[in-house]
Amino acid sequence: MLNGVIRPRRGSQILTSMMVLLICTTSSGESKSEVDLPPELMARYEVLIAELRCPKCLNINIADSNAPIATDLRMIVKNQLQDGKTNSEIKGFLRERYGDFIDYNPPLSPATLVLWAVPIVLLICAALTFTYVGSRRDKVELSDEEKARLQRLKAQHPS
Amino acid sequence: MALWLPLVAFVGLCIVFFASLEFSPRGELPSPLIDRPVPTFSLPDLQTATVRTPEDLPEEAFLLNVWATWCFPCRDEHPVLMAIAEEGIVIVGLNYKDEDSKAIDWLNSIGDPYQLNLVDREGDFGVNLGVYGVPATYLIDAERTIRYKHIGPISSVQWRQKLKPIFRSLQGLDDHA
Structure with a gap:
């Protein structure tokens, strides 16, 4: 019974060490x-x-x-x-x-400014889009006729 | 309008990616050494083994060509360099990570376009010049300031259409003079 517990663990340890070895030899051996x-x-x-x-x-x-x-x-x-x-x-x-x-970690300079600014600009654009869409949705006004129809529909289909 | 935004963004990105595929120069880095003086060196002369320093560089505009016998494209470039030398333009060679005997044999058998050849056996001066591939050619003015870097072999068309006009301007001459 003890064997049954230990054996799979040993197997996975061997597998793990083999994988680690494989990574070491391929990347920076x-x-x-x-x-x-x-x-x-x-x-x-x-x-x-x-x-x-x-x-x-x-x-x-x-x-x-x-x-x-x-x-x-x-x-x-x-x-x-x-x-x-x-x-x-x-x-x-x-x-x-x-x-x-x-350098994979380039300094902030006029040449790399775009690189650093684009994510921020995109984030601002996304935020503006969301608020614009959101505010338009809030502004929806129903006419009296529509309000009456809404009430009728609510009455017909109680939730 | 908001519904169209993702589509517009997608098409925009496609255009950017296709444009960068088309226009980005493959494997050519802009050199930070442009408009900077030739880095200092003390390297042996290939022919005489005398130690050369920047003082020994020509006092007129010249080409600094990085080459090696193991470099396959250098063989394609060689006739172009011979033709440039024929025009009376000074070419200084930098024999890069090569063997002196092989380099001398090469020059003796297919011709020597260089007025002076420096030996950079370990590639240290090459690193100071920002060399990462051979051949590479620098256009240097009379004040020994690097003005242009060409990466890869020079073809005769590239010489005529691109490099020669730049070189003439370094000489203070018009292309048609």
């Missing part, structure tokens, strides 16, 4: 094996390479890209971390060379 950093730098390294976009490949971060330039940029991130640079210094270094494109 390569980038992990190529660098050797102390744990606290490694954690920042993982965050930075996930937030930096590969300039060659349009929509993939440098952690997951195997383009030569992504490998080079990972090395730059690693070397600058070892040199004691802050995350924003490292991002600034790359932004100066590759533009805001390189």
